[in-house]
Amino acid sequence: MAVIALLIGFSFIIAVGFLAAFLWSVKSGQYDDKYTPSVRMLFDNDKEIK
Numbered sequence: 584m585a586v587i588a589l590l591i592g593f594s595f596i597i598a599v600g601f602l603a604a605f606l607w608s609v610k611s612g613q614y615d616d617k618y619t620p621s622v623r624m625l626f627d628n629d630k631e632i633k
Contacts (some may be wrong), residue, residue, distance in 0.1 A: 608614065
């Protein structure tokens with residue numbers, strides 16, 4: 584039974600680590616898209632103007 588509590592504790596620490604890494608990457612601008620807005624006008628629109 585002690586092994587299960589130990590594994591739960593380790594998995595919680597790892598999950599908190601991944602959450603911290605994700606939040607750090609979002610705050611540092613890792614997911615900012617700087618390429619698509621500059622070429623958006625080159626993409627075809629599927630909507631037809633009537």
